[in-house]
Ligand code: DCP
């Protein structure tokens with residue numbers, strides 16, 4: 001049964017939202033092909049342990065599927081070129097760049113795993129519709145099915161405009177980063193995600209609301225619905241509810257016997273393609289951590305080597321993130337022979353922000369700074385382990401758990417101007433296949449069994465207050481404070497990696513890499529003549545004299561005299577407050593400088 005727009009009476013009823021879901025084609029394989037174009041013309045598989053986690057479309061022609069055993073893959077395609085994909089660094093970097101490109105449209109972007117993003121373009125579509133002759137707007141890409149009713153709420157036109165924006169986004173990702181992608185366009189996240197792969201690779205599909213129910217009934221398993229996990233699936237199967245169509249037919253009363261009332265209603269809604277969950281802007285993680293697991297380590301010097309390698313790797317991630325860490329946590333997993341089990345213990349210490357320095361807007365750590373960090377790490381280790389007795393570890397972990405809000409002190413003008421394009425270094429990627437074969441994954445690490453904060457090592461500076469920028473930007477964009485991404489609300493996620501990934505560590509020189517995350521400004525023009533307003537905004541707001549760390553939008557909103565003063569300050573840094581200094585010094589503004597506009601917090 002198809003449900004027309006007028007039949008809806010939930011939050012989806014007006015189909016008012018415009019949601020795009022973008023998924024990169026054969027992601028890991030494309031990253032490798034962009035790095036080495038010779039791989040484009042051969043069947044390519046990405047190997048982790050004994051599994052081919054993904055392959056390019058050339059290889060898929062032979063029947064290679066995700067998560068096939070390498071031995072099986074080679075049977076169906078003996079020419080398969082295998083590239084080791086156990087070091088996730090390049091994939092993570094590519095993922096962050098794609099996210100940064102999507103941020104350019106100034107709409108909420110929610111990252112999902114490594115190669116997927118939701119974008120809520122509702123407001124942008126509304127703006128465009130004011131200046132468009134809507135009767136002329138055509139659909140870009142495919143429609144799951146042609147509109148079958150004339151929906152009075154106008155969703156068909158809005159979704160056509162959305163399809164044009166999706167096409168611009170995909171074009172820009174391709175022009176800037178050379179990745180082809182698929183997109184799904186719908187009035188909610190559920191349908192946008194599920195419709196996305198309909199025309200793989202490198203194409204996009206729009207589904208109109210009235211086809212939600214019939215499309216959902218084509219899904220073989222309730223497990224295909226993203227928010228239905230393995231436990232719910234099991235519970236449904238035990239009630240003979242296997243396909244989505246079964247779920248559509250199940251009575252609410254029966255479901256209420258096995259699930260809470262809310263859950264039962266939600267399941268029924270999902271089965272007909274209803275979903276009112278919002279697109280939540282992804283921000284920076286609360287902590288950035290790495291872990292290394294191994295069979296057993298029982299010698300202190302070996303532990304030190306492991307931590308040294310982890311620290312090098314972690315500093316690369318922190319540099320990409322751009323925030324200055326002020327707290328460090330060490331985690332160990334001890335093998336307990338008596339209990340035949342392992343458990344984690346952690347200890348953390350505040351660290352001095354002065355260990356880190358800013359050079360041209362990029363974070364750096366000197367060799368002496370790294371040595372200081374190592375000393376803190378080994379002191380924490382000594383507190384966790386009684387070295388007078390034998391010890392057996394199966395995992396060591398390091399995480400920076402708190403960050404200074406901004407680099408130059410809370411009162412500094414720089415706090416208002418920093419680019420907010422974030423690099424989320426840590427992700428949650430849930431592998432659908434059995435990942436037990438691989439010791440690398442992105443699952444969020446549960447909080448340690450015991451964490452102690454150690455203040456004895458601290459060279460403590462006063463912890464900065466919540467930055468004013470959040471409130472200020474919120475006002476400028478007419479958003480509530482809660483709608484602005486705040487690091488404090490974000491999930492803690494960490495990355496586990498194995499020793500193989502650490503072999504690469506020595507190649508990663510903290511000071512030798514560019515931080516080029518801001519997307520290149522090249523407008524994506526499409527057949528919808530003025531759909532690129534936000535893209536143009538991106539360029540017009542640019543200020544040639546601004547240092548790279550400055551948020552151009554914020555800068556352009558400042559009064560002219562303030563802009564001039566800042567530019568003069570950047571031209572002549574000796575008069576500037578912008579160089580790294582302690583919060584105490586940043587407040588000493590001269591009587592007639594930019595600082596007069598900002599009264600420091602008392
Ligand atoms: N991945 C993984 N294990 C899985 C599934 C995926 O490690 N079970 C990794 C490899 C993929 C990446 O995550 O490249 C993205 O997953 P997708 O499911 O989006 O698969 P692809 O992007 O590779 O292919 P598609 O073109 O089907 O999207």
Ligand code: MG
Nearest residue numbers: 023024025026
């Ligand atoms: Mg993909």
Ligand code: MG
Nearest residue numbers: 023024115116
């Ligand atoms: Mg994906």
